[in-house]
Amino acid sequence: MRIGMILDKTFPPDPRVANEAISLIENGHEVFLFCLKYQNEKTNETIKGIQVKRYKSSKLLYKLSALAYTLPFYSSIMSKKIEHFLKFNSIDVIHMHDIQIASAVFKANKKLKLKTTLDLHENRPEIMKFYPHLQKLPGKFLISSKKWKRKEEGFVKKATNVVVVTEEAKLELINRVGKPSKNIVVVPNTVHKVYFENADLQPEIIEKYKSNFVLLYVGDTGLRRGLQTAIESISLVKDKILSIKLVIVGSNSSDSVLKNQVKNLGIEAFVDFEGWKNETLFPSYIKASSICISPLKRNLHHDTTYANKIFQYMSFAKPLLVSNAISQQNIVEKAVAGLVHKAENSNDFSLKVLELFNNLGLQKELGENGKTFIENEFCWELTSKKLIALYHN
Structure with a gap:
């Protein structure tokens, strides 16, 4: 299977993404990784079997990512890049990492209708409450953790499957969102x-x-x-x-x-x-x-x-x-x-x-x-x- 992983930052490093991709490759799958580049990194590179495809980004786009669910620009720009990635690499199934990029992924996948896995590395809406820049202006005014939580719930419902890091996170999603247990998989960040x-x-x-x-x-x-x-x-x-x-x-x-x-x-x-x-x-x-x-x-x-x-x-x-x-x-x-x-x-x-x-x-x-x-x-x-x-x- 040709798995298209979507990451909204640079790679490497990201231990969870690398661990998952390498394990899937070792079990017979091909993994293509969409990620970003801000300088002169290679556009195409193979790292431990992961076929890394880097798309050019900018500091402005990086700043807009924090406003992904306040303004539409980030998701609109990223969805075009992701759609190109999915088509050009003949991806069979999408594996997106965290919710910041999820809206852009679902938009890019609207016509392709590929099955999707949403990998929640953490409870992003909850941890956002502790970000220093969201506890003061203008972040406090511009970015709403409640809106991110509503978006997360929508993405969980849309995704074919969801991956979380603990049994407690799985139970919380079942109770809050109503996602069937069989469609939520627990994959902790353990050591090799x-x-x-x-x-x-x-x-x-x-x-x-x-x-x-x-x-x-x-x-x-x-x-x-x-x-x-x-x-x-x-x-x-x-x-x-x-x-x-x-x-x-x-x-x-x-x-x-x-x-x-x-x-x-x-x-x-x-x-x-x-x-x-x-x-x-x-x-x-x-x-x-x-x-x-x-x-x-x-x-x-x-x-x-x-x-x-x-x-x-x-x-x-x-x-x-x-x-x-x-x-x-x-x-x-x-x-x-x-x-x-x-x-x-x-x-x-x-x-x-x-x-x-x-x-x-x-x-x-x-x-x-x-x-x-x-x-x-x-x-x-x-x-x-x-x-x-x-x-x-």
């Missing part, structure tokens, strides 16, 4: 076995923290990720765990808030802001850690998605401490891979840290449970089977 089997560990990172009891966080450090809870907790347990160190590997424009909190609490010696690091270094930091954390705040988006870092953590047999955001709580409890704290509750977070610190056997047991879960149930080689079955059928 090679991620933990062939990791290139950096001894200097492991050596740096060998004397510490490390709480590790990797990834985006936006305030909705809950790191303020972890920082507050350090001030509560530092006198009981003298070797404790909160290591934060990642960054966000709001980092000044976190750094000021650390300064105001007088705990600079107990918190390391490592900044953004290449993801190839994440395994080394995970290996150096004692507990890995994901203290997400509760909201509809976090309740129906996974912080992909938890699978990276588990794959190296590290015990987890996660908030009770529903999806991650369910998966961690299913794997028996860690403890759960109440979101935004530093006292509960602290109690769970102390419980793990005082029980080395529990740390080891939870870590091994997580690793076994990844190896036997939740690595990409296994979780991608539902996507492959969707196209075989």
Whole structure:
């Protein structure tokens, strides 16, 4: 089958798009990827079997994409490019990534009437509520998350099939939109076995923290990720765990808030802001850690998605401490891979840290449970089977 994937940004990088495309190619399909270019990238290129077709875009069009469901220009311009892509490459079925480009795809497909898969990487209308530029003018006035939500519901109804990242997201769509369960497939963003089997560990990172009891966080450090809870907790347990160190590997424009909190609490010696690091270094930091954390705040988006870092953590047999955001709580409890704290509750977070610190056997047991879960149930080689079955059928 000739599958036409549609992405409204540059490629690479996009791990989910690449993982899905490569798995489909390995199972006998041809994958053509529509994506954008802003400079002098090659118009046509084959990357790991993916036949990448880049269409010229501009900064103006990029800005208009944020107004895709406020003004018609973006969808009108993109639909012509997509229609050319579909016809020129004799596409059999469309696989569109996220809703920003969905209107343009359905417009381009009006005459062709190809079957469509809508791949929802996240609950975009819900996460938009936390975008800084939508919390102030003019974004607050021009872009309506409620309108995006209505559009999403329409796209879900139109699509032949929908792909989501968690069972909770599937249930939410069934209840909200009425999409039949058989037409929604769950494909989580899990890790490949090679991620933990062939990791290139950096001894200097492991050596740096060998004397510490490390709480590790990797990834985006936006305030909705809950790191303020972890920082507050350090001030509560530092006198009981003298070797404790909160290591934060990642960054966000709001980092000044976190750094000021650390300064105001007088705990600079107990918190390391490592900044953004290449993801190839994440395994080394995970290996150096004692507990890995994901203290997400509760909201509809976090309740129906996974912080992909938890699978990276588990794959190296590290015990987890996660908030009770529903999806991650369910998966961690299913794997028996860690403890759960109440979101935004530093006292509960602290109690769970102390419980793990005082029980080395529990740390080891939870870590091994997580690793076994990844190896036997939740690595990409296994979780991608539902996507492959969707196209075989």
